[in-house]
Amino acid sequence: MDVAILNLNYLLKATVVTLEIAAATVVFSLLLGTLLGVAATLGGAFVRAILAMYVYIVRGVPVLVLIFIAFFGLPRTGLDVPNYVAATIALVVYFAAFVADIVRGSISAVPKTNVEAGMAIGLRRIQILWQIQLPLGMRLALPPLVTTASIAVKSTSYASIVGVWELTYASREVVERTLAAFEIFFTVMLIYFCICYPISLGASYLQRRFQTN
Amino acid sequence: MNLATSQSPRRTMIEVKGVSKSFGSNQVLRDISFNIKEGEVVVLVGPSGSGKSTLLRCINFLEEFQAGQILVDGSSVGYSVSGSGRRRQSEAEIAQLRTKAGMVFQSYNLFPHKTALDNVMMGPVLVNKESKAEAKAHALKLLEKVGLADRANHFPSQLSGGQQQRVAIARALAMRPKVMLFDEVTSALDPELVEEVLKTLRDLSTEGMTMIIVTHEMQFARDVADRMLFFYQGSIIEDGPPAEVFANPKTERFQAFVKRFQANSHHG
Amino acid sequence: MNWLNTAAGWLPEFLEGFLVTLALVAMCLPVALMLGMVVVLARISSKKAVWLPTYAAIEFLRNVPTFLLILVVYYGAPLLGSRLDGLYCGAIAIAVQHTAYLAEVFRGGVSAVPKTQWDAGRAIGLKPAGVFYRVVLPQAVMKVIPAIGNQVVVLIKDTSLVAGIGVIDLTLTGKLVMERTAASYEVFILVAIFYLVLTTIASGLFRLLEIPTVKRR
Numbered sequence: 001m002d003v004a005i006l007n008l009n010y011l012l013k014a015t016v017v018t019l020e021i022a023a024a025t026v027v028f029s030l031l032l033g034t035l036l037g038v039a040a041t042l043g044g045a046f047v048r049a050i051l052a053m054y055v056y057i058v059r060g061v062p063v064l065v066l067i068f069i070a071f072f073g074l075p076r077t078g079l080d081v082p083n084y085v086a087a088t089i090a091l092v093v094y095f096a097a098f099v100a101d102i103v104r105g106s107i108s109a110v111p112k113t114n115v116e117a118g119m120a121i122g123l124r125r126i127q128i129l130w131q132i133q134l135p136l137g138m139r140l141a142l143p144p145l146v147t148t149a150s151i152a153v154k155s156t157s158y159a160s161i162v163g164v165w166e167l168t169y170a171s172r173e174v175v176e177r178t179l180a181a182f183e184i185f186f187t188v189m190l191i192y193f194c195i196c197y198p199i200s201l202g203a204s205y206l207q208r209r210f211q212t213n
Numbered sequence: 214m215n216l217a218t219s220q221s222p223r224r225t226m227i228e229v230k231g232v233s234k235s236f237g238s239n240q241v242l243r244d245i246s247f248n249i250k251e252g253e254v255v256v257l258v259g260p261s262g263s264g265k266s267t268l269l270r271c272i273n274f275l276e277e278f279q280a281g282q283i284l285v286d287g288s289s290v291g292y293s294v295s296g297s298g299r300r301r302q303s304e305a306e307i308a309q310l311r312t313k314a315g316m317v318f319q320s321y322n323l324f325p326h327k328t329a330l331d332n333v334m335m336g337p338v339l340v341n342k343e344s345k346a347e348a349k350a351h352a353l354k355l356l357e358k359v360g361l362a363d364r365a366n367h368f369p370s371q372l373s374g375g376q377q378q379r380v381a382i383a384r385a386l387a388m389r390p391k392v393m394l395f396d397e398v399t400s401a402l403d404p405e406l407v408e409e410v411l412k413t414l415r416d417l418s419t420e421g422m423t424m425i426i427v428t429h430e431m432q433f434a435r436d437v438a439d440r441m442l443f444f445y446q447g448s449i450i451e452d453g454p455p456a457e458v459f460a461n462p463k464t465e466r467f468q469a470f471v472k473r474f475q476a477n478s479h480h481g
Numbered sequence: 482m483n484w485l486n487t488a489a490g491w492l493p494e495f496l497e498g499f500l501v502t503l504a505l506v507a508m509c510l511p512v513a514l515m516l517g518m519v520v521v522l523a524r525i526s527s528k529k530a531v532w533l534p535t536y537a538a539i540e541f542l543r544n545v546p547t548f549l550l551i552l553v554v555y556y557g558a559p560l561l562g563s564r565l566d567g568l569y570c571g572a573i574a575i576a577v578q579h580t581a582y583l584a585e586v587f588r589g590g591v592s593a594v595p596k597t598q599w600d601a602g603r604a605i606g607l608k609p610a611g612v613f614y615r616v617v618l619p620q621a622v623m624k625v626i627p628a629i630g631n632q633v634v635v636l637i638k639d640t641s642l643v644a645g646i647g648v649i650d651l652t653l654t655g656k657l658v659m660e661r662t663a664a665s666y667e668v669f670i671l672v673a674i675f676y677l678v679l680t681t682i683a684s685g686l687f688r689l690l691e692i693p694t695v696k697r698r
Contacts, residue, residue, distance in 0.1 A: 059634065060680035061673045062641035065652055069673075072659065073666030113321040116275055117381075121336035121388055122312035125304055131339065135326050150544070157546035161645040168549055172556075181556035189545045189553070196544035 003180040004187040011184075014170030015191055021084060021166060022153040022195075025091040029152065030145070032092065033099020040104045042129065051100055058097035064158050066090040071162045084166075087159035095152050099145065106141035107133045139210055146203035150196050157192075167191065223250040226392055226423045227272065232281030234267060241267050242278065243447040249392075249425065249440075254418045256434040256455070257427045259444030260470060265427045268444070269394050272425070273314040274307050285313050286391045312340060315385030316394040320401040322381040323369040329356065329380045330365040336388045348387075355383040359413050375406030379413055392423040399430060431471070435459065443467050491658045498654030499675055501568065505640040505650065509576040510633060516576070517583030522613055524588055535584075542581035548642045550574040555646050571643035579636050586628045590621030630687030634680045641676075651675055 040051040058066075070090035074081055081089075110133050118128040160169035171188040175181050227249040234242040242264045249255050257265040270276040272283055274291040282299075283290040290310055292299040302310075323332050333352035337343040343351075356362045359379040361372075369377050378398055385393060395414065399407040411433050418424055418437050428434060434441055435455045443451035443458065443466075451458050451467050462468050523535040542550070554570040565573075594617050602612030622629070644653035655672035659665060 057673070057677065060638075060677040060684075062638035062652065062676060064641045064644060065655070065669050065673050065676065068652070068656060069666050069669045072669070076665050111321055113318055114324060117318060117322055117324065119275060119308070120273060120311060120314075120316040120318075121384065122308050122340040123336070124308050124340075127339055131335065132324060136324075139326070154544075154546040157548045158642065158645070160548070161642075168546065168552070171549070172552060175552075175556050179560070181553065181560055185549065185553045185556070189541070189549060192546060192549065193541055193544045197540060200540075200544060 003178050004183045007174045007178070007184065008187070010174065011167065011170055011188060011191070014165065014167040017084075017165060018153075018156050018167040019195070021088055021091075021156045021159065021164070024088050025095060025152050025156065026149045028088075028092045029095035029099050032096040034103050036096065036100035037103025037107065038129070038134070040100065041107045041133070042125075048104075051104065055097045055101045058094055063091065063094050063155050064161060066094050067158060067162055083162050084159065084164045087156075087162060087164050091152065091155055091159075094155070095148060098148050102141050102144045102148065103137065106144075107137035109140050110136045143203050143207040143210065146199060146206060150199040150203065153196055153199070154192065223252055225249070226251045226253070226286055227425070228282075228284040229268070229272075230282045230284075232268070232271060232278050232283060234264075234271065234276065234278040234280075241447055242271070245281070245447075245449060247442065247449065247452065249423060251391075251423055252421045253439045254424045254426070254437055255440045255442060256438040257425065257442050257444060258429070258431070258434060258470075262446075263444035264447045265442075265444040266396055269316075269396050269425060269427050272392075272394060273311050273316055275316075285310065288313070308340070312336075312388050313391045314394055315388055315390035315392070316396065317378065317381045317385050317398050319397045320374075323377050323384070325369050328366050328368055329361065329372065329383075332369075332380060333384045333387050336384065341388065352383070352387060355386050356380070358386075358416075359383045360409075373406055374402045375409045378402065378410045382410075382413055382417075386417075392425065393417065395424065395426040395428070397427050397429065399428065443470070445470075491662070494654050494658060495651070495671070495675070498649055498651040499679075501648065501650040502637075502640050502652075502679070505568070505572055505575065505643065506637055508572045509579060509640070510636055512576045513579035513583050513636070514629075516580040517587055518614075518618060520580055520584040521587040521591060521618075522610070524584055525591060539581045539584055542578050543585065545578075547575065547578055547639050548645055550578050551642055551646060567643060567646045567648040571640070571646065571648055575636065575639050575642075579632065579639075582632055582635070583629070586625050586632060587618070587621060589628070590623075590625035591617060593624050594620045626687060626690050630684055630690075633683050633687065637680055637683060638676065 036051060036054075040048045067087050067090040070086040070093075071083060074086050074089070107129075114132050114136060115128055118132050123131065156166060157168040159166060160172065163169070167188060171184055175184045178184065225248050229245055229247050232242055232245045233240070241262075245264075245268060257269065259265050267276055271278050272285065272290065277291065282292065282294050288310055291307060292301055293306075323329070324335070327335065330349070330352055333355055334345070334348040337348040337351065338345060353362060353365060356365050359382055361376060361379055361383070364372060364376060364380075369380070372380065381398075382393075398414075399410050402410065407430070411430065414424070414426065414433075415437055426434075426438070438455050440453065441451065441455045441458050442449050443464075445464075445466050450464050451462060458467070459471065462471070520535060520539070523531050524539065526532045526535075551571050551574040554565075554574045555567060558565045558570055598616055598620065599612055602616040603609070607615060640650060641652040643650050644656065647653070649657070651672055655668050659668040662668075
């Protein structure tokens with residue numbers, strides 16, 4: 001395992017990049033997804049149909065294909081962005097769909113009586129959304145959103161396929177140089193595990209907590 | 214009984230004129246008409262599916278209706294009716310009219326993420342644009358009135374069902390409504406908790422509030438109501454003071470209904 | 482739509498790539514399903530010596546990126562003396578990870594089966610493993626058919642990752658066609674459509690499987 005320790009510094013630097021990409025993906029897909037989810041709630045059947053189509057496409061297409069589309073396509077539209085930006089954009093587009101679907105579903109899962117109670121005291125539609133549906137909906141949405149975040153972190157590894165330098169790419173470099181595949185990859189898997197497992201535990205905890213409330 | 218009644222004629226608070234409603238092909242309300250005067254306590258009874266709750270929910274336009282008109286304190290609810298027909302009111306108009314009627318629901322009334330005090334304050338602050346201080350003072354008074362001033366900062370999950378309903382009543386009263394609508398407010402409660410809610414309703418009735426109560430509590434109806442309306446398959450087939458209706462029912466159906474309730478009654 | 486014509490000219494290559502993708506699914510899915518049903522038995526064991534390592538292995542596999550697992554097999558296999566083709570490296574990695582995913586899905590279904598079913602099974606004389614496979618698991622599987630369907634879709638999409646180690650599946654075919662023609666990223670839209678067709682069919686099949694279970698309620 002000396003090989004692993006010798007290269008640990010390098011790998012940890014790469015971990016930081018992974019975390020940066022993951023953070024950017026999670027933050028932007030949460031923002032975009034929540035906006036879309038709320039829009040689908042407020043808008044009519046047409047808006048919801050567009051969201052449904054978007055979710056359907058993203059559900060059925062591999063992340064890697066989206067990353068390729070962004071990586072090869074963005075330069076064509078004049079936007080010459082670094083590879084990690086292209087990959088992040090693809091990841092955001094991918095995960096925002098899931099976030100939007102979760103948000104829309106959670107808001108509509110808020111019991112109708114809460115909405116009616118708001119209507120009965122004369123609240124306007126926007127007030128009901130802001131004061132009642134969003135706070136209660138987001139509580140319901142947290143467990144699946146946290147799970148999605150965990151998946152997003154793992155997906156950053158696919159950016160390595162278009163040459164983005166992050167943890168997976170760096171680990172490949174080290175393995176090709178040292179040939180110590182098992183030691184290096186085991187260390188790297190451990191790093192990913194240490195990031196993702198706590199997140200998934202968080203999701204379980206949130207799931208239990210909002211079950212009883 | 215409403216002690217605030219006097220000999221002078223009271224004005225009409227609720228007018229229901231020829232209201233009909235269907236859910237798809239199922240007609241739930243058939244040409245319902247009746248008036249309610251200010252200060253009257255009216256109880257709506259009848260078997261499940263007879264339309265009593267639906268009619269109640271039409272009064273504050275939580276349900277639409279295909280025909281007829283409902284006026285609360287002189288204002289038409291849900292639709293503006295003029296010579297050329299009726300048009301559906303705007304969301305703003307409907308929201309405004311709902312403040313005239315306070316409604317208490319069967320269950321899961323209170324907003325779970327807000328304290329009892331916040332629940333009661335929400336309407337006045339957000340809709341009537343009262344200041345937080347004003348609203349808070351008023352809310353605390355109302356909570357005291359329903360006997361829950363000491364629970365002001367508790368969340369609904371920390372309150373019993375009966376306590377939650379009493380807070381819900383305070384929340385509805387906070388909007389200073391002209392009429393209070395109660396939709397089977399004790400049906401979802403454990404038997405021990407029913408009485409505290411009924412007591413609150415009794416107190417309200419003696420203060421002159423116009424109340425429309427959908428309930429299965431026959432004893433309570435007999436004691437408190439000025440008038441009882443019996444719904445059957447979308448129509449009102451009995452209408453009068455409870456004592457009279459019970460003594461001289463016009464229809465067999467009502468007699469059968471009462472017999473069933475006396476058999477099932479958990480008040481013995 | 483020039484790119485469509487160009488891409489259409491390469492249809493044979495796309496179909497070959499599509500077949501590689503299908504081959505991966507065909508290899509990994511049955512294995513993951515069957516092994517998952519075995520692993521879940523270990524996972525729900527009451528003996529700590531059995532369920533603890535199983536739990537650790539499942540959680541470990543569920544919390545690492547699929548592509549990394551593929552790399553482990555790809556770079557590790559030669560070290561163990563085998564000269565596995567990239568395709569099989571990918572297949573092994575995907576099958577192993579999805580065994581873990583499916584074991585968890587099955588576990589959820591098993592925990593939803595009433596405890597009385599276990600008693601009933603033993604009462605008619607079955608041994609624990611028999612009770613599990615003949616009484617409890619079939620019911621568990623019926624309860625989680627939608628979740629299994631979701632996992633199948635995930636598996637189909639995960640096969641695209643072998644493109645990262647040079648296996649010419651549908652995704653890599655797209656990249657190669659794009660590089661050899663004037664067409665650009667639009668080629669991947671065609672690739673996406675292929676995947677959408679495949680995943681839609683898979684989802685549809687599972688929706689059909691749900692119908693008998695819904696009717697029974």
